[in-house]
Amino acid sequence: MIYTVTFNPSLDYIVSVENFKAGEVNRTTDEIIFPGGKGxxxxxxxKNLGFDNTALGFMAGFTGDEISRLLEEKGVKTDFIHVKKGLSRINVKMRSNEESEINGRGPEIMQEDIDKLYKQLDKLQEGDTLVLAGSIPSVMPESMYMDIMRHLQDKKIDIAVDATRDLLVNVLPYKPFVIKPNNHELGEIFNVKIETKDDVVKYAKKLQEKGARNVLVSMAGDGAVLVxxxxxxxxxEAPKGDLKxxxxxxxxxxxxxVAGYLTKKDYFEAFKMGVCTGSASAFSEELATKAEVEALYEKNKDLF
Structure with missing residues (x-):
């Protein structure tokens, strides 16, 4: 089974406003609500690619109920911990002459809530995959990712980590299965400017020396690298398409x-699926569907 953890899920309220003017009443021309958060x-x-999984994390209030409902509507299983204080956040993203965002704070997560998460994680079994993705709310210990990996280190679980700077570096001694910084985040870790794929390989190997097993680095329009x-x-190179x-x-x-690796236990296949799935989402108004990924995969075989 695959599990994902999102500490601070959100309802992403995306609105379009023509010629937004501050201090005046503005009306939307389009609006949509998504469940949000990296995990x-x-x-x-x-789930779109055909892999059942369970979303873990924290939720609160009516907004948390709606996040769960929207995910279950999409076929994603949820086992969120209900937090007593506060509300799951609403992130407002406005598209106009310029794009603006207002991100909510989220609920107050207590130690008793964190203890409940550990009890859930204790149920993971050998061969399971866990994805830790995104930032950690200020109400939680900054060492949370590291603490989870230390807690699970004796279990034979593949853990993927998508985080930045210290959150990422601190988990490396616990040998994550795969980490995915982008080229800018990779440069920030070593206080250098990453300009080429050779640079990416050089510094990805340094992360391996610190404990990472596989390092997948996204480079936006410049493609990706896997060591x-x-x-x-x-x-x-990046597949061609219209960025939406x-x-x-x-x-x-x-x-x-993750899907590519679980399908064939082959890193090259995992890399190709990763690149095509990321690009398929970038070329879509919503997250990638299986059909969109497969079409991009077939069209871009010469990129690999």
Missing amino acids: INVSIVL TEDGQEFRA NSVGAGDSMVAGF
Whole structure:
């Protein structure tokens, strides 16, 4: 079974406003609501690709109920912990002459809630996959990802981590199955500017020296790189297409990589699926469907 963890899920309220003017009444021309959060995006795309999974995390109030409902509507199983104080956040994203965002804070997560999460994680079994993705709310310990991996280190579980800077670096001693920084985040870790795929490979190997098994690096329009635990290096240019929505593309890459690896236990196949799934989401108004990924995969075989 695959599990994802999203500590601070959201309802993403996306509105379009023509010629937004501050201080005045503005009316939307289009609006839509999605369940949001990096782990949740991974769960949705995995389900779209045909992989059952369970979304874990924290939720509160009527907004939390709606997040669960929307996910279950999409076929994603949920086992969220109900938090007593606060509300699951609403993130408002406005598309106009410029794009603007207002992100909510989220509920107050207590130690008793965290303890409940550990009890859920204790049920994971050998061969399961766990995806830890996104930021950690300020009400939780900054060491949360590291604490979870230390807690699970004796279980034979593949753990994928999509996080930034210290959140990512701190988990490396616990040998995550795959980590997915982008090229900018990779540069920030080592305080360097990453300009080429050779640079990516060089610094990805440094992360392996610190404990990462496989390092998957997204480079937006410049493609992607994978450095594997068995010494392989794979590089790809980005598939061609019209960028419609970059939100969730990185999460989709993680989902595609996990799906590809579980299908054939082959890193090259996982890499191809990761690249095509991330791009398929970027070329779509919503997260990638299986049909969109398969079409892009067939069309771009020459990229790999």
